[in-house]
Amino acid sequence: MYTQLKNYHFIVPGLMISIMVSLISQYLANFLPNVGAALIAIFLGILLGNTVLNKPYLKSGTKFSEKALLEWSIVLNGLILDFQIIKQVGSTGFIFVILQMVLTILFAYWIGRTMKFNKKMSLLMGAGNAVCGSSAIGTVSPVINADKKDKAMSITIVNVIGTILMVSLPILSSVLYHHEVVQTSALIGGTVQSIGQVVASAKLVSMDVTNLSIVFKLMRVLLIVGIALYFSKLNTKEEEPLFSKTTSDSTTEVKKGSSLLNIPWFIIGFFILFMLRSFLPLPSLMVHSSEVISNQFEITALAAIGLQVKFSDILKEGPRTMLYGLLIGCFQIVLAVILISWMF
Numbered sequence: 001m002y003t004q005l006k007n008y009h010f011i012v013p014g015l016m017i018s019i020m021v022s023l024i025s026q027y028l029a030n031f032l033p034n035v036g037a038a039l040i041a042i043f044l045g046i047l048l049g050n051t052v053l054n055k056p057y058l059k060s061g062t063k064f065s066e067k068a069l070l071e072w073s074i075v076l077n078g079l080i081l082d083f084q085i086i087k088q089v090g091s092t093g094f095i096f097v098i099l100q101m102v103l104t105i106l107f108a109y110w111i112g113r114t115m116k117f118n119k120k121m122s123l124l125m126g127a128g129n130a131v132c133g134s135s136a137i138g139t140v141s142p143v144i145n146a147d148k149k150d151k152a153m154s155i156t157i158v159n160v161i162g163t164i165l166m167v168s169l170p171i172l173s174s175v176l177y178h179h180e181v182v183q184t185s186a187l188i189g190g191t192v193q194s195i196g197q198v199v200a201s202a203k204l205v206s207m208d209v210t211n212l213s214i215v216f217k218l219m220r221v222l223l224i225v226g227i228a229l230y231f232s233k234l235n236t237k238e239e240e241p242l243f244s245k246t247t248s249d250s251t252t253e254v255k256k257g258s259s260l261l262n263i264p265w266f267i268i269g270f271f272i273l274f275m276l277r278s279f280l281p282l283p284s285l286m287v288h289s290s291e292v293i294s295n296q297f298e299i300t301a302l303a304a305i306g307l308q309v310k311f312s313d314i315l316k317e318g319p320r321t322m323l324y325g326l327l328i329g330c331f332q333i334v335l336a337v338i339l340i341s342w343m344f
Contacts, residue, residue, distance in 0.1 A: 165191060183344055195217055
Protein backbone atom coordinates (compact mmCIF):
# COMPACT_ATOMS: atom_id res chain seq x y z
CA MET A 1 0.00 0.00 0.00
CA TYR A 2 2.68 2.49 1.00
CA THR A 3 4.70 1.70 -2.11
CA GLN A 4 1.63 2.54 -4.14
CA LEU A 5 1.18 5.80 -2.26
CA LYS A 6 4.70 6.86 -3.26
CA ASN A 7 3.59 6.55 -6.88
CA TYR A 8 0.49 8.65 -6.24
CA HIS A 9 0.65 10.35 -9.64
CA PHE A 10 0.01 6.94 -11.24
CA ILE A 11 -2.74 6.13 -8.73
CA VAL A 12 -4.76 9.36 -8.83
CA PRO A 13 -6.51 8.92 -12.24
CA GLY A 14 -7.87 5.43 -11.50
CA LEU A 15 -8.68 6.34 -7.89
CA MET A 16 -10.64 9.43 -8.92
CA ILE A 17 -12.54 7.49 -11.58
CA SER A 18 -13.41 4.80 -9.00
CA ILE A 19 -14.68 7.46 -6.60
CA MET A 20 -16.75 9.10 -9.33
CA VAL A 21 -18.33 5.80 -10.32
CA SER A 22 -19.15 5.06 -6.68
CA LEU A 23 -20.79 8.47 -6.20
CA ILE A 24 -22.85 8.07 -9.35
CA SER A 25 -23.87 4.59 -8.19
CA GLN A 26 -25.04 5.91 -4.83
CA TYR A 27 -27.04 8.61 -6.57
CA LEU A 28 -28.68 6.07 -8.89
CA ALA A 29 -29.43 3.84 -5.89
CA ASN A 30 -31.88 6.51 -4.69
CA PHE A 31 -34.01 5.66 -7.73
CA LEU A 32 -33.25 1.93 -7.61
CA PRO A 33 -33.29 1.12 -3.86
CA ASN A 34 -34.01 -2.56 -4.45
CA VAL A 35 -30.81 -2.90 -6.46
CA GLY A 36 -28.43 -1.05 -4.15
CA ALA A 37 -25.33 1.03 -4.69
CA ALA A 38 -22.95 -1.93 -4.45
CA LEU A 39 -24.44 -3.84 -7.37
CA ILE A 40 -24.86 -0.66 -9.41
CA ALA A 41 -21.19 0.22 -8.80
CA ILE A 42 -20.02 -3.17 -10.03
CA PHE A 43 -22.12 -3.19 -13.19
CA LEU A 44 -21.50 0.48 -13.99
CA GLY A 45 -17.79 -0.13 -13.52
CA ILE A 46 -17.94 -3.14 -15.85
CA LEU A 47 -19.84 -1.15 -18.48
CA LEU A 48 -17.48 1.84 -18.38
CA GLY A 49 -14.36 -0.28 -17.99
CA ASN A 50 -15.14 -2.09 -21.22
CA THR A 51 -15.98 1.07 -23.18
CA VAL A 52 -14.98 4.69 -22.57
CA LEU A 53 -12.79 3.96 -19.52
CA ASN A 54 -10.88 1.02 -20.98
CA LYS A 55 -7.58 2.87 -20.52
CA PRO A 56 -4.27 1.29 -19.40
CA TYR A 57 -3.26 4.35 -17.37
CA LEU A 58 -6.23 3.79 -15.01
CA LYS A 59 -5.04 0.35 -13.99
CA SER A 60 -2.74 1.39 -11.10
CA GLY A 61 -5.41 3.53 -9.50
CA THR A 62 -8.22 1.03 -9.83
CA LYS A 63 -5.98 -1.72 -8.47
CA PHE A 64 -5.10 0.48 -5.48
CA SER A 65 -8.78 1.32 -4.91
CA GLU A 66 -9.75 -2.32 -5.08
CA LYS A 67 -7.18 -3.51 -2.57
CA ALA A 68 -6.50 -0.69 -0.10
CA LEU A 69 -10.01 0.76 0.22
CA LEU A 70 -11.67 -2.62 0.65
CA GLU A 71 -9.14 -3.57 3.33
CA TRP A 72 -9.76 -0.33 5.23
CA SER A 73 -13.50 -0.85 4.89
CA ILE A 74 -13.12 -4.21 6.60
CA VAL A 75 -11.02 -2.70 9.40
CA LEU A 76 -13.60 0.00 10.09
CA ASN A 77 -16.33 -2.63 10.32
CA GLY A 78 -14.75 -3.58 13.62
CA LEU A 79 -16.15 -0.40 15.17
CA ILE A 80 -19.67 -1.22 13.99
CA LEU A 81 -19.95 -4.62 15.70
CA ASP A 82 -19.80 -5.73 19.33
CA PHE A 83 -20.53 -8.71 21.56
CA GLN A 84 -24.03 -7.40 22.31
CA ILE A 85 -25.09 -8.72 18.91
CA ILE A 86 -24.79 -12.29 20.17
CA LYS A 87 -27.03 -11.56 23.15
CA GLN A 88 -29.82 -10.14 20.98
CA VAL A 89 -30.41 -13.34 19.02
CA GLY A 90 -29.62 -15.73 21.85
CA SER A 91 -27.87 -19.09 21.70
CA THR A 92 -30.45 -20.55 19.30
CA GLY A 93 -29.90 -17.76 16.81
CA PHE A 94 -26.15 -18.10 17.14
CA ILE A 95 -26.28 -21.85 16.45
CA PHE A 96 -28.59 -21.22 13.48
CA VAL A 97 -26.09 -18.75 11.98
CA ILE A 98 -23.15 -21.10 12.56
CA LEU A 99 -24.89 -24.06 10.90
CA GLN A 100 -26.14 -21.94 8.01
CA MET A 101 -22.67 -20.56 7.33
CA VAL A 102 -20.68 -23.78 7.70
CA LEU A 103 -23.04 -25.90 5.60
CA THR A 104 -23.24 -23.20 2.92
CA ILE A 105 -19.45 -23.07 2.64
CA LEU A 106 -19.20 -26.87 2.46
CA PHE A 107 -21.91 -27.06 -0.22
CA ALA A 108 -20.42 -24.19 -2.21
CA TYR A 109 -17.01 -25.86 -2.21
CA TRP A 110 -18.43 -29.28 -3.10
CA ILE A 111 -20.67 -28.09 -5.93
CA GLY A 112 -17.91 -25.79 -7.18
CA ARG A 113 -15.42 -28.60 -7.46
CA THR A 114 -18.10 -30.82 -9.01
CA MET A 115 -18.65 -28.15 -11.67
CA LYS A 116 -14.86 -28.00 -12.28
CA PHE A 117 -14.20 -24.63 -10.67
CA ASN A 118 -10.82 -24.22 -9.01
CA LYS A 119 -10.35 -24.39 -5.26
CA LYS A 120 -9.96 -20.65 -4.77
CA MET A 121 -13.09 -19.76 -6.72
CA SER A 122 -15.07 -22.37 -4.77
CA LEU A 123 -13.84 -20.97 -1.45
CA LEU A 124 -14.59 -17.39 -2.51
CA MET A 125 -18.15 -18.33 -3.49
CA GLY A 126 -18.58 -20.13 -0.18
CA ALA A 127 -17.38 -17.18 1.87
CA GLY A 128 -19.27 -14.60 -0.17
CA ASN A 129 -22.61 -16.39 0.08
CA ALA A 130 -22.22 -17.64 3.64
CA VAL A 131 -20.94 -14.46 5.28
CA CYS A 132 -21.36 -10.98 3.81
CA GLY A 133 -20.97 -10.89 0.07
CA SER A 134 -18.30 -8.54 -1.28
CA SER A 135 -16.69 -7.84 2.11
CA ALA A 136 -16.20 -11.52 2.82
CA ILE A 137 -14.69 -12.14 -0.61
CA GLY A 138 -12.43 -9.13 -0.11
CA THR A 139 -11.35 -10.51 3.26
CA VAL A 140 -10.51 -14.06 2.21
CA SER A 141 -9.06 -13.22 -1.23
CA PRO A 142 -5.58 -12.27 0.05
CA VAL A 143 -5.71 -15.07 2.60
CA ILE A 144 -5.97 -17.72 -0.13
CA ASN A 145 -4.08 -15.61 -2.70
CA ALA A 146 -7.00 -15.59 -5.13
CA ASP A 147 -6.42 -14.07 -8.55
CA LYS A 148 -8.24 -10.96 -9.79
CA LYS A 149 -10.50 -12.79 -12.22
CA ASP A 150 -11.87 -15.22 -9.62
CA LYS A 151 -12.34 -12.39 -7.13
CA ALA A 152 -14.18 -10.14 -9.57
CA MET A 153 -16.35 -12.92 -10.96
CA SER A 154 -17.34 -14.22 -7.52
CA ILE A 155 -18.19 -10.73 -6.26
CA THR A 156 -20.34 -10.07 -9.32
CA ILE A 157 -22.23 -13.37 -9.12
CA VAL A 158 -22.70 -13.16 -5.34
CA ASN A 159 -24.19 -9.68 -5.65
CA VAL A 160 -26.51 -10.77 -8.45
CA ILE A 161 -27.71 -13.77 -6.44
CA GLY A 162 -28.09 -11.54 -3.40
CA THR A 163 -30.36 -9.23 -5.37
CA ILE A 164 -32.52 -12.15 -6.47
CA LEU A 165 -32.84 -13.38 -2.87
CA MET A 166 -33.47 -9.84 -1.64
CA VAL A 167 -36.63 -9.60 -3.76
CA SER A 168 -37.84 -13.19 -3.49
CA LEU A 169 -37.41 -13.93 0.23
CA PRO A 170 -40.08 -11.46 1.48
CA ILE A 171 -42.55 -13.23 -0.82
CA LEU A 172 -41.42 -16.65 0.40
CA SER A 173 -41.61 -15.59 4.05
CA SER A 174 -45.17 -14.37 3.51
CA VAL A 175 -46.16 -17.81 2.25
CA LEU A 176 -44.23 -19.84 4.83
CA TYR A 177 -44.34 -17.68 7.95
CA HIS A 178 -46.95 -14.99 7.26
CA HIS A 179 -44.17 -12.49 8.00
CA GLU A 180 -43.73 -13.68 11.62
CA VAL A 181 -40.82 -11.63 12.93
CA VAL A 182 -38.33 -14.22 14.19
CA GLN A 183 -38.67 -16.73 11.36
CA THR A 184 -38.73 -14.05 8.66
CA SER A 185 -35.73 -12.27 10.19
CA ALA A 186 -33.75 -15.51 10.39
CA LEU A 187 -34.56 -16.32 6.75
CA ILE A 188 -33.57 -12.88 5.43
CA GLY A 189 -30.74 -12.05 7.83
CA GLY A 190 -29.29 -15.54 7.69
CA THR A 191 -29.38 -15.91 3.91
CA VAL A 192 -29.16 -12.64 1.94
CA GLN A 193 -25.60 -11.71 1.03
CA SER A 194 -24.82 -8.04 1.79
CA ILE A 195 -25.97 -5.83 4.67
CA GLY A 196 -27.55 -3.38 2.24
CA GLN A 197 -29.52 -6.15 0.56
CA VAL A 198 -30.66 -7.47 3.95
CA VAL A 199 -31.97 -4.05 4.95
CA ALA A 200 -33.69 -3.51 1.60
CA SER A 201 -35.29 -6.96 1.73
CA ALA A 202 -36.42 -6.71 5.35
CA LYS A 203 -37.91 -3.25 4.82
CA LEU A 204 -40.32 -4.83 2.34
CA VAL A 205 -41.80 -6.65 5.35
CA SER A 206 -41.68 -4.45 8.47
CA MET A 207 -39.40 -2.39 10.70
CA ASP A 208 -39.36 -5.12 13.38
CA VAL A 209 -38.15 -7.61 10.80
CA THR A 210 -35.59 -5.09 9.58
CA ASN A 211 -34.10 -4.61 13.05
CA LEU A 212 -33.87 -8.30 13.86
CA SER A 213 -32.65 -9.23 10.36
CA ILE A 214 -29.74 -6.84 10.83
CA VAL A 215 -28.83 -8.63 14.05
CA PHE A 216 -28.74 -12.01 12.28
CA LYS A 217 -26.72 -10.48 9.47
CA LEU A 218 -24.18 -8.83 11.75
CA MET A 219 -23.69 -12.16 13.49
CA ARG A 220 -22.54 -13.53 10.15
CA VAL A 221 -20.26 -10.55 9.57
CA LEU A 222 -18.78 -10.97 13.03
CA LEU A 223 -17.66 -14.51 12.16
CA ILE A 224 -15.70 -13.47 9.06
CA VAL A 225 -12.47 -13.35 11.08
CA GLY A 226 -12.84 -17.00 12.04
CA ILE A 227 -13.61 -17.98 8.44
CA ALA A 228 -10.58 -16.09 7.14
CA LEU A 229 -8.27 -17.63 9.73
CA TYR A 230 -9.56 -21.11 8.91
CA PHE A 231 -9.16 -20.52 5.18
CA SER A 232 -5.55 -19.51 5.81
CA LYS A 233 -4.86 -23.08 6.97
CA LEU A 234 -6.15 -24.65 3.76
CA ASN A 235 -3.98 -25.84 0.89
CA THR A 236 -5.31 -24.17 -2.26
CA LYS A 237 -2.90 -25.88 -4.67
CA GLU A 238 -4.96 -27.73 -7.25
CA GLU A 239 -2.80 -30.83 -7.27
CA GLU A 240 -2.73 -31.27 -3.48
CA PRO A 241 -5.39 -32.18 -0.87
CA LEU A 242 -7.28 -29.23 0.59
CA PHE A 243 -6.62 -30.19 4.20
CA SER A 244 -2.91 -30.82 3.80
CA LYS A 245 0.00 -28.52 4.40
CA THR A 246 1.71 -27.01 1.38
CA THR A 247 4.72 -29.07 0.38
CA SER A 248 6.70 -26.01 -0.64
CA ASP A 249 9.75 -25.71 1.60
CA SER A 250 9.59 -21.94 1.75
CA THR A 251 5.90 -21.87 2.62
CA THR A 252 6.42 -24.54 5.25
CA GLU A 253 9.16 -22.52 6.85
CA VAL A 254 6.97 -19.44 7.00
CA LYS A 255 4.18 -21.40 8.62
CA LYS A 256 6.55 -22.94 11.13
CA GLY A 257 8.16 -19.62 11.86
CA SER A 258 5.07 -17.71 12.87
CA SER A 259 1.35 -18.27 12.35
CA LEU A 260 0.85 -14.53 12.58
CA LEU A 261 2.48 -14.17 9.17
CA ASN A 262 -0.62 -15.84 7.73
CA ILE A 263 -2.96 -13.18 9.14
CA PRO A 264 -3.46 -10.12 6.91
CA TRP A 265 -3.05 -6.77 8.63
CA PHE A 266 -6.65 -5.77 8.07
CA ILE A 267 -7.99 -8.80 9.96
CA ILE A 268 -5.81 -7.87 12.92
CA GLY A 269 -7.03 -4.28 12.63
CA PHE A 270 -10.65 -5.45 12.49
CA PHE A 271 -10.21 -7.56 15.62
CA ILE A 272 -8.55 -4.73 17.56
CA LEU A 273 -11.33 -2.27 16.75
CA PHE A 274 -13.96 -4.91 17.48
CA MET A 275 -12.51 -5.44 20.95
CA LEU A 276 -12.41 -1.68 21.55
CA ARG A 277 -16.04 -1.37 20.45
CA SER A 278 -17.08 -4.23 22.73
CA PHE A 279 -15.34 -3.14 25.93
CA LEU A 280 -14.98 0.65 25.75
CA PRO A 281 -17.71 3.34 25.65
CA LEU A 282 -16.81 4.82 22.28
CA PRO A 283 -18.54 8.03 21.14
CA SER A 284 -21.57 7.42 18.94
CA LEU A 285 -20.16 9.89 16.42
CA MET A 286 -17.05 7.70 16.03
CA VAL A 287 -19.13 4.58 15.43
CA HIS A 288 -21.45 6.31 12.96
CA SER A 289 -18.53 7.92 11.11
CA SER A 290 -16.81 4.54 10.81
CA GLU A 291 -19.95 3.03 9.32
CA VAL A 292 -20.30 5.83 6.76
CA ILE A 293 -16.61 5.78 5.76
CA SER A 294 -16.54 1.98 5.59
CA ASN A 295 -19.55 1.99 3.28
CA GLN A 296 -17.97 4.64 1.03
CA PHE A 297 -14.71 2.72 0.82
CA GLU A 298 -16.50 -0.52 0.00
CA ILE A 299 -18.59 0.94 -2.82
CA THR A 300 -15.53 2.67 -4.29
CA ALA A 301 -13.60 -0.60 -4.15
CA LEU A 302 -16.46 -2.43 -5.86
CA ALA A 303 -16.53 0.21 -8.59
CA ALA A 304 -12.79 -0.33 -9.08
CA ILE A 305 -13.28 -4.08 -9.30
CA GLY A 306 -15.97 -3.57 -11.93
CA LEU A 307 -13.65 -1.31 -13.93
CA GLN A 308 -11.15 -4.16 -14.15
CA VAL A 309 -13.60 -6.84 -15.31
CA LYS A 310 -13.71 -7.58 -19.03
CA PHE A 311 -16.79 -8.67 -20.95
CA SER A 312 -14.77 -11.45 -22.53
CA ASP A 313 -14.29 -13.09 -19.14
CA ILE A 314 -17.97 -12.78 -18.26
CA LEU A 315 -19.08 -14.19 -21.62
CA LYS A 316 -16.68 -17.06 -21.21
CA GLU A 317 -17.46 -17.95 -17.59
CA GLY A 318 -20.73 -16.11 -16.92
CA PRO A 319 -23.46 -18.69 -17.69
CA ARG A 320 -21.70 -21.50 -15.85
CA THR A 321 -20.81 -19.23 -12.94
CA MET A 322 -24.36 -17.88 -12.74
CA LEU A 323 -25.69 -21.44 -12.54
CA TYR A 324 -23.16 -22.08 -9.79
CA GLY A 325 -24.42 -19.06 -7.86
CA LEU A 326 -28.07 -19.99 -8.33
CA LEU A 327 -27.43 -23.50 -7.00
CA ILE A 328 -25.81 -22.05 -3.89
CA GLY A 329 -28.67 -19.57 -3.43
CA CYS A 330 -31.27 -22.33 -3.69
CA PHE A 331 -29.33 -24.45 -1.22
CA GLN A 332 -29.18 -21.54 1.26
CA ILE A 333 -32.95 -21.06 1.10
CA VAL A 334 -33.74 -24.77 1.55
CA LEU A 335 -31.22 -25.08 4.37
CA ALA A 336 -32.55 -21.98 6.15
CA VAL A 337 -36.16 -23.21 5.92
CA ILE A 338 -35.18 -26.60 7.36
CA LEU A 339 -33.15 -25.08 10.21
CA ILE A 340 -35.87 -22.53 11.03
CA SER A 341 -38.53 -25.25 11.23
CA TRP A 342 -36.26 -27.22 13.53
CA MET A 343 -34.91 -24.45 15.78
CA PHE A 344 -37.53 -21.70 16.04
